[in-house]
Amino acid sequence: MDSHIPSPPTRRLSMGERENAIDRTIPLFPPAAEIDEFNYFDNNEPPEYLEGMIRGAQEFVKFHRNGRVVLVTSGGTTVPLENQTVRFIDNFSAGTRGATSAEYFLENGYAVIFLHRQFSLLPYSRHYSHSTNCFLDFMEEKDGKVVVDPKYQEEMLSVLRKYQTAKDHNLLLLLPFTTINQYLHTLRALSVTLRPLKSRALFYLAAAVSDFFVPLHRIPEHKIQSKAGGSKLVMNLDPVPKFLHRLVDKWAPGAMIVSFKLETDSSILLSKARQALERYAHQLVIGNLLQTRKAEVVFVEPDKTELWIRLTPAQEATGVDIESLIIPAIIQRHDIWIKQSGN
Numbered sequence: 001m002d003s004h005i006p007s008p009p010t011r012r013l014s015m016g017e018r019e020n021a022i023d024r025t026i027p028l029f030p031p032a033a034e035i036d037e038f039n040y041f042d043n044n045e046p047p048e049y050l051e052g053m054i055r056g057a058q059e060f061v062k063f064h065r066n067g068r069v070v071l072v073t074s075g076g077t078t079v080p081l082e083n084q085t086v087r088f089i090d091n092f093s094a095g096t097r098g099a100t101s102a103e104y105f106l107e108n109g110y111a112v113i114f115l116h117r118q119f120s121l122l123p124y125s126r127h128y129s130h131s132t133n134c135f136l137d138f139m140e141e142k143d144g145k146v147v148v149d150p151k152y153q154e155e156m157l158s159v160l161r162k163y164q165t166a167k168d169h170n171l172l173l174l175l176p177f178t179t180i181n182q183y184l185h186t187l188r189a190l191s192v193t194l195r196p197l198k199s200r201a202l203f204y205l206a207a208a209v210s211d212f213f214v215p216l217h218r219i220p221e222h223k224i225q226s227k228a229g230g231s232k233l234v235m236n237l238d239p240v241p242k243f244l245h246r247l248v249d250k251w252a253p254g255a256m257i258v259s260f261k262l263e264t265d266s267s268i269l270l271s272k273a274r275q276a277l278e279r280y281a282h283q284l285v286i287g288n289l290l291q292t293r294k295a296e297v298v299f300v301e302p303d304k305t306e307l308w309i310r311l312t313p314a315q316e317a318t319g320v321d322i323e324s325l326i327i328p329a330i331i332q333r334h335d336i337w338i339k340q341s342g343n
């Protein structure tokens, strides 16, 4: 290390060690019973904008009543720690999986309801976001006017044309969420809105959903104060109802439902994905590891098959989207689902 740069102070660990960071003496929560889910929705108000949002979704579904509609969820849900939220627990997701998948569904003739974390990546604009691949880097000034750098014309024109087509044909409905509560209320309401499509409705649950939250009756109104000299913040979180169970059983009967299982430990990915499929009895779990999610996923299906979908090194090197392989494989399964459902 350069002599003139002082070495960082040794990290001060809090009193305990890593293994004490989470109190594991509390018994593991049993799977949420049905009543817990009713309680959740009775005790946690829907967002005030929900009625208007759903009216728009109803118009969209009516417009596409003879086609296929996929609800793509994308981005991470937050768990506010105060009602006047200053601090919150976030779930990791840039929104790349959802936004990229939505583009491939659109290119395959699906209408897309994109339920996404506000300000996360969106279909098409994800190619030129404000930070990575900043759109300003693709422009230059010529004769006092802003023009697109000729180097990028072809690629940008292709993205623009796809974006325009989606807009001109009313194929993409963008609906935002931020908190877990907004997400759950909106997902439930959209499930009911999609019922008329029966098997032609597809749920593609790529959002990173919170598992624990602070219930309304326990959340402080104002910013939590830290005491002078420092003080611990001990949080007591409740489990988020296992809504996937309700979605499959009650909210979206007949629709095809695909969920994602996110892990960081490769040794438990397959078993956790199988467990989710057994627990919720939906049609497909796509397992992925945080660290390799852009290069490989595994399809875990009710007939016990496990199909790995991987980019080759050459595909990775040339920037092929793994979603260009995932989505056609899902559509193949949706074709069969619709045929078997007879509606």
Ligand SMILES: CC(C)(COP(=O)(O)O)[C@@H](O)C(=O)NCCC(=O)N[C@@H](CSSC[C@H](N)C(=O)O)C(=O)O
Pocket (backbone or CB within 6 Å): 075, 092, 093, 094, 095, 096, 097, 098, 205, 206, 207, 208, 209, 210, 211, 241, 242, 243, 244, 245, 259, 260, 261, 262, 263, 288, 290, 293
């Ligand atoms: C979030 C990523 C990894 C994409 O990343 P970006 O491209 O950066 O956006 C996505 O592929 C994914 O695994 N999404 C699902 C993550 C997730 O939270 N899955 C839940 C299942 S759906 S939430 C279901 C709820 N917990 C319940 O059991 O009812 C889980 O693993 O537990």
